[in-house]
Amino acid sequence: MLLRLAPALIVILLVAPILAGLAMALMPAFGYLPVLGGESLSLDPWRALFAEPGIWRSTLISLASGLIATAVSLAVVFLYLAAASGKRFDRWVRRLVSPLLSIPHAAAAFGLAFLIAPSGLIARLTSPGLTGWERPPDLLIVQDPWGLSLIAGLVIKEIPFLLLMSLAALSQLDPERRVAMARSLGYRPTLAWWKVVAPSLYPLIRLPVFAVVAFASSVVDVAMILGPTLPPTLAVSILTWFSDPDLDKRFMASAGGILQLGVTATALAIWWGLERLVARLMGCWIERGGRTRGENGLRLAGKGLILLASVTAFIGIAGLTINSVAGFWRFPDALPESFTGAHWVQALPSLAGPIGSTALIALVATLLAVTLALGALENEQRTERHPSRALWLLYLPLIVPQIAFLFGLVVLVEQFGTRPTHALVIFGHLLFVLPYVFLSLSEAYRRFDPRWSRLALTLGASRNRAFWRVRLPMLLAPMLTALAVGLAVSIGQYLPTQLLGAGRITTVTTEAVSLAAGGNRRIIGVWALVQACLPLVGFIVAIGLPRLLWSNRRAMQGAP
Amino acid sequence: MTAPHRLELRDICISLGSQVLLELDAEIGPGEVLTVMGPSGSGKSTLLAYLAGFLAPDFQARGQVLLDGQDISPLPAEKRGMGLLFQDPLLFPHLSVAGNLRFGLPRSVADKAQRVEGALAQIGLAGFADRDPATLSGGQKARVALMRLLLSAPCAVLLDEPFSKLDTNLRHEMRQLVFDLLREAGLPSLLVTHDREDAEDAGGRMIELNH
Numbered sequence: 001m002l003l004r005l006a007p008a009l010i011v012i013l014l015v016a017p018i019l020a021g022l023a024m025a026l027m028p029a030f031g032y033l034p035v036l037g038g039e040s041l042s043l044d045p046w047r048a049l050f051a052e053p054g055i056w057r058s059t060l061i062s063l064a065s066g067l068i069a070t071a072v073s074l075a076v077v078f079l080y081l082a083a084a085s086g087k088r089f090d091r092w093v094r095r096l097v098s099p100l101l102s103i104p105h106a107a108a109a110f111g112l113a114f115l116i117a118p119s120g121l122i123a124r125l126t127s128p129g130l131t132g133w134e135r136p137p138d139l140l141i142v143q144d145p146w147g148l149s150l151i152a153g154l155v156i157k158e159i160p161f162l163l164l165m166s167l168a169a170l171s172q173l174d175p176e177r178r179v180a181m182a183r184s185l186g187y188r189p190t191l192a193w194w195k196v197v198a199p200s201l202y203p204l205i206r207l208p209v210f211a212v213v214a215f216a217s218s219v220v221d222v223a224m225i226l227g228p229t230l231p232p233t234l235a236v237s238i239l240t241w242f243s244d245p246d247l248d249k250r251f252m253a254s255a256g257g258i259l260q261l262g263v264t265a266t267a268l269a270i271w272w273g274l275e276r277l278v279a280r281l282m283g284c285w286i287e288r289g290g291r292t293r294g295e296n297g298l299r300l301a302g303k304g305l306i307l308l309a310s311v312t313a314f315i316g317i318a319g320l321t322i323n324s325v326a327g328f329w330r331f332p333d334a335l336p337e338s339f340t341g342a343h344w345v346q347a348l349p350s351l352a353g354p355i356g357s358t359a360l361i362a363l364v365a366t367l368l369a370v371t372l373a374l375g376a377l378e379n380e381q382r383t384e385r386h387p388s389r390a391l392w393l394l395y396l397p398l399i400v401p402q403i404a405f406l407f408g409l410v411v412l413v414e415q416f417g418t419r420p421t422h423a424l425v426i427f428g429h430l431l432f433v434l435p436y437v438f439l440s441l442s443e444a445y446r447r448f449d450p451r452w453s454r455l456a457l458t459l460g461a462s463r464n465r466a467f468w469r470v471r472l473p474m475l476l477a478p479m480l481t482a483l484a485v486g487l488a489v490s491i492g493q494y495l496p497t498q499l500l501g502a503g504r505i506t507t508v509t510t511e512a513v514s515l516a517a518g519g520n521r522r523i524i525g526v527w528a529l530v531q532a533c534l535p536l537v538g539f540i541v542a543i544g545l546p547r548l549l550w551s552n553r554r555a556m557q558g559a560p
Numbered sequence: 561m562t563a564p565h566r567l568e569l570r571d572i573c574i575s576l577g578s579q580v581l582l583e584l585d586a587e588i589g590p591g592e593v594l595t596v597m598g599p600s601g602s603g604k605s606t607l608l609a610y611l612a613g614f615l616a617p618d619f620q621a622r623g624q625v626l627l628d629g630q631d632i633s634p635l636p637a638e639k640r641g642m643g644l645l646f647q648d649p650l651l652f653p654h655l656s657v658a659g660n661l662r663f664g665l666p667r668s669v670a671d672k673a674q675r676v677e678g679a680l681a682q683i684g685l686a687g688f689a690d691r692d693p694a695t696l697s698g699g700q701k702a703r704v705a706l707m708r709l710l711l712s713a714p715c716a717v718l719l720d721e722p723f724s725k726l727d728t729n730l731r732h733e734m735r736q737l738v739f740d741l742l743r744e745a746g747l748p749s750l751l752v753t754h755d756r757e758d759a760e761d762a763g764g765r766m767i768e769l770n771h
Contacts, residue, residue: 384617451646454614457637458644459664459712466638469663473654554694555653 003382006375010434011393013372017431018396021405022261024412028254035415036247045251049259052252054231059263061227062234065147066217066267069154071274074209076155076305077162081170081201082193083302093303094163096310101160102484102539103317104492106513107532109153109225110524111316113142114323116149119331121319127332135331143229150227154216156313159306162208168443169204173197188295190302195286199279210268211398217267218260218401221494221509225516234260235403239495242407243503254407261404268399317532323525343522351508351530358491358507358534361422365429366486369437370479376438377445378467381453394435402432406499413500420502428496429489437486444478474556477546484538491534508534564590565628567716567748572623574606574615581606581619582769588716588748593739595751595759598769604752608718611750612644613637627715643714643747645722645738649705651693657704658689664712679707683737699730706738710745717742719751723758735761 027033031042049055084090100108115121119136127133142149175197182192202209223233231237238256241249327338406428413424452474456466472479497510512527550556567588574581581603588594598604609615611625613636625633632640651660661676669675680686683703693701702722709717722738723731739762742749751762759766 451648451650452652454612454637455644455646455650456663458612458640458642458714459708460638460641460666460714461663462638463636470652474652476654550654553654553692555692 003375003379006372006379010372010376010438014393014396014431014434017409017427018400018405020412021408022400024408025254025257025404026408028251028411029258030255031251033251033254033411036250038251045255048252049255052231052237055234055237058231058234058237059259061147061150062217062260062263063267063270065151065154065227065233066213066215066264067270067274069151069158069216070209070213070271072151073155073158073162073212076159076309077166078194078198078201079298079302080163080306081166081302082190082198083299085189089303093306093310094167096314097160097163097306099536099539100157100310100313101164102488102535103157103313103532104488104509104535105153105157105219106221106225106492106494106509107320107528108157108313108316109222110512110516110528111313111320111532112149112153112156113225114319114521114525115312115316116152117142121315121322121334124332124334133332142226145228145230147228147233150223150233152312153222153226154219156309156316157222158212158216159309162205162212163306165205165208166201169201170197172204173200175201185291187291190299191291191295194298199282199286202275207392207395210271211395213267213271214264214399214401217264218403220403221513224513234263235401238403238407239498242499250411254411257401257404257407260401264399264401264404317529320525320529320532323521324529326522326525343526347523347526350511351527354506354508354511355530355534357422357505358509361426361429361497361505361507362487362490364422365426365433365490366437366483368426368430369434369486370441370483372434373438373441373482374479377442378471381445381450382463394438397431398435402495406495410499410502420500420504422505425497425501425505428500429493432493432496433486433489436489437482440485441478441482444475444482448475476549477542477556480542480545481539484535484542487538488535491531564746565715565748566590566626567750568624568626569611570624570626572607572610572621572625574603574610574619574621576619584623584767586765586767588750590746590748591743593742593749593751593762593764595753595762595764595766596769597753597756597759597766599754602769604754604769605720608644608720608750608752611718612642613640641715643709643712643717645706645709645717645719647721647725649698649701651696651701651704651708653694655693656689657685657691657693657696660693660704661708661711664708664710666713675711679711683707698726699734702726702730702734703737706741710741714747717747717749719749719753721753721755721758724753724755731757732761739763 028036028038029045031038031040031044080093084093113120117123117136118139118141120141123131123133123136131137175193178196178200179189179192182196183189187195218235219233220235220239223236227233227236232240234256238253238260241253241256244250244253322336324343325339325341326336327340327342329336409428418424448471452470453466456470457463461469491507492509493507494509494513497505497507501510503510508527508531512524512531515524515527518524546556569584569586569588572582572584584596584607586594596604596607606615606619610619610621615621621633623633624631627641632642651657652663655663657680658676661679662672665672665675676689677686680688683706685700685703688696688700688704693704696704719738723735726734735758751758753759
């Protein structure tokens with residue numbers, strides 16, 4: 001009974017808040033919000049918005065950084081997949097990339113900032129030898145006005161995501177056979193991949209790519225750390241206006257939210273146009289039938305770029321670690337003169353509260369999400385219906401910019417006079433946790449051999465017993481992975497916590513991002529490192545627990 | 561395991577859209593094996609899915625399946641009393657050998673541990689209770705799967721090419737064991753296969769499907 005409601009419940013949970021939020025952002029954008037004295041419709045919020053200095057530049061940077069970051073990440077992933085031949089180097093790279101997926105965006109952004117800043121690790125390692133700098137140069141590298149560091153920060157985080165999505169999709173395509181077939185016709189391996197695998201792979205990962213375009217064009221936390229400041233990106237500006245003590249600015253912020261929706265929609269439309277263009281160019285290139293030209297360049301780029309991106313991310317995390325224990329650290333020195341635990345000792349008392357909040361919110365949101373996803377998937381199996389076409393709705397919270405509808409939700413919540421509570425924040429996180437948990441779990445669930453459940457039923461077990469005693473234990477490993485993914489998504493959330501918690505509920509992520517403005521690297525190092533490590537706990541359990549439980553069950557060892 | 565059962569298939573007709581896949585009318589008495597032969601694609605597995613209660617919603621089926629005089633076609637799979645032996649032994653990989661056998665035992669059975677031990681001894685696997693099923697040989701796995709089926713006290717048994725994946729030297733021996741035990745238990749059985757030797761060893765009537 002309850003099971004049958006699960007799919008509908010998921011759709012309502014995902015769609016209703018977004019529609020309500022957008023509606024409640026649309027009304028104040030046109031001056032209507034009685035609580036704040038906006039009684040009649042007007043265009044004043046829009047006039048105020050377009051009168052803001054630098055608004056066009058903000059808009060353009062949001063648009064461009066979203067598109068460029070996506071294009072670069074996708075190119076790096078495809079180049080790698082084309083060049084990968086399953087040798088040890090490629091497997092090693094894959095193992096290097098996957099943990100990066102769990103690191104929150106903010107932590108990765110801090111790591112990059114610490115690496116490329118004028119007094120960062122790169123400048124230190126090359127000074128004064130190569131650069132001749134005796135003191136940090138007066139250059140705006142981090143937060144550069146063109147958003148280049150922002151793009152770089154997004155790229156190192158989106159590569160693992162797109163790689164994982166591509167690997168999952170590739171398993172349906174049998175790429176080895178396709179490449180072997182093309183090679184027998186005289187194509188070099190990397191070119192063969194581009195010509196016979198890539199055109200079939202892209203349509204399968206289109207929705208995740210759209211999600212990346214949408215995310216990158218509207219991101220807040222990474223833009224606060226790495227993005228330009230004068231003016232900041234559109235999403236960051238909107239957040240500033242929304243948090244302004246002058247409540248009148250809220251009308252302008254709402255108009256900004258709608259503008260952001262337009263920016264993301266434009267980015268997606270441009271992307272769609274680019275897809276056509278690239279498809280046509282690829283078509284010509286494939287038809288021309290070249291078999292060898294470009295092979296070496298493509299292969300080198302494929303191996304080099306992904307390595308550069310992953311190593312950058314890892315050195316960034318190492319930089320966070322060094323900073324968090326650094327004592328006195330003169331400029332061109334590569335390492336601090338002394339190491340100290342003082343920053344940790346100092347931060348410890350203030351860490352406990354946010355860690356507790358983070359864990360509570362992440363655990364409850366993820367458990368709810370897993371329960372709902374299991375309910376919907378189990379219902380799908382029992383009714384033997386094909387996966388619902390409503391599936392694309394799962395991507396809705398990932399494609400509509402967070403900032404556009406979360407505002408409206410806050411306004412709505414304020415109308416009801418609800419005070420910020422953990423429950424509200426958990427609900428906000430659920431919107432973003434549920435899609436990832438569902439996607440991660442559905443893969444394993446649908447691949448599960450249906451004969452196991454049939455066998456259990458013919459042995460006289462009820463459907464519930466078959467679920468609890470057979471399906472659930474046999475799917476323990478993928479379920480724990482889905483849990484870990486959910487925890488990681490929740491831990492990394494900045495905007496839902498900040499907005500729905502009205503700044504009164506602090507998690508490790510909100511705390512770390514708010515430290516960005518202060519610029520105390522030692523303290524940032526401590527918080528960002530804690531933020532980066534929390535999701536790892538989930539993944540360690542997800543990998544370790546099945547091994548422990550099934551230590552005496554050989555067939556469960558290699559379970560997906 | 562002694563009460564004799566009878567399975568009657570009355571005017572069964574399974575179709576997909578407007579295309580009739582198979583028509584069957586047969587009666588299987590206690591301890592009898594009816595063999596349904598046919599090449600792949602002849603609708604054998606659809607017939608088994610229908611009898612066991614797993615027919616995909618795309619198919620339409622008419623007719624009656626009477627088990628001891630009662631029409632079971634409206635019942636869900638778990639209430640039908642139809643045991644099913646698959647091509648693969650499908651021992652639950654997360655349970656021990658004894659756990660697999662226990663899974664089949666109905667809840668009302670009192671002395672579960674004793675029954676499991678007795679069953680293991682009967683198939684020559686005494687002392688294997690705590691073993692990981694993945695460490696068993698192919699023949700041992702097949703025997704555990706058969707015993708699990710019998711412990712669940714079915715009223716009729718469906719055999720889905722259960723010998724096709726066994727080594728040739730094991731096949732004959734396994735057939736003997738399966739048919740002996742089924743006969744002894746007085747169970748009506750329906751064997752689906754494309755191997756003529758299976759049918760010969762089963763010793764019962766044979767129906768050929770040819771589509």
